[in-house]
Amino acid sequence: MGGGFHGGFITNFYVGKNGNALPGEHKKWIGVSKRDSLLKKAQNSKLRNAINQMYREGSFIGDGGTATILKFEKRTGINVGRNGNSHIQKALEMERYLKNRVLRENLSKSDMKMANKVLRKLRLAILEAKGE
Amino acid sequence: MKYEDLYDDFVNLFPEDKQLFDDLSVESAAHQEDGMHIMFGMVVVPYLKRIIINDSEKTRVAFDYIEKMEKSGDSKIAEVVEFTILESILDSENKNELLRECEKYMGEETRLALNNISGWFK
Numbered sequence: 001m002g003g004g005f006h007g008g009f010i011t012n013f014y015v016g017k018n019g020n021a022l023p024g025e026h027k028k029w030i031g032v033s034k035r036d037s038l039l040k041k042a043q044n045s046k047l048r049n050a051i052n053q054m055y056r057e058g059s060f061i062g063d064g065g066t067a068t069i070l071k072f073e074k075r076t077g078i079n080v081g082r083n084g085n086s087h088i089q090k091a092l093e094m095e096r097y098l099k100n101r102v103l104r105e106n107l108s109k110s111d112m113k114m115a116n117k118v119l120r121k122l123r124l125a126i127l128e129a130k131g132e
Numbered sequence: 133m134k135y136e137d138l139y140d141d142f143v144n145l146f147p148e149d150k151q152l153f154d155d156l157s158v159e160s161a162a163h164q165e166d167g168m169h170i171m172f173g174m175v176v177v178p179y180l181k182r183i184i185i186n187d188s189e190k191t192r193v194a195f196d197y198i199e200k201m202e203k204s205g206d207s208k209i210a211e212v213v214e215f216t217i218l219e220s221i222l223d224s225e226n227k228n229e230l231l232r233e234c235e236k237y238m239g240e241e242t243r244l245a246l247n248n249i250s251g252w253f254k
Contacts, residue, residue, distance in 0.1 A: 053169070053170075053173045053174065056219055059223075059252060060253070080252050081207075081215065081248070082214065082244065082245055083207065083210070085214055085215075086211070087211075096166045097166050100163075100166060101163075
């Protein structure tokens, strides 16, 4: 955590490794990645592929997942990419992969539950990002 | 440069490795109709991680193409560079080794994108 002085108010902010600062008002977004815990439970190789693509172990935003990053971008107005680039296209493609590849597999009960859960999170984030 | 053609264009840079790309696609069930984040995340990035360590000439060719993607002026294309290629490298267990090698061949825009994305990592 860091601290700064701005406009007469003391402002706290979180600073990433290379200097991207997250203002204190958004501190609720700081979290711990769920990637490792999801990978420990997931058995199906395509589900594991999807988790690997969607969750970043090193991310400090929420659970490190694409859905959370998309919601973060929408709700804070802060886009993680350059020039306003957002995670919406990636989220749409991951939704397609989960639906077309993962959920068509013969999944165990726990894999099915996980796949549906991450898909639902992704869909809700996409709808919110699109303003629907 | 067209979004839909990114994967084919990249693979065509390395015709001698076409079988390897095909194997990686089958292994991961990556289909072009699912999109370029899928193809790059599940096929190109694993390929990149191999050549970054083993083949400097191929790494140069790959990062020349990645620089063109970042400079394309098409945000959908640049997002593949930022959220799939660079995020994956930054999230790798051997990221220091990968970065040390590939930074030699990164163009200016790719380097700026890397600096930006790495700011969102612990």
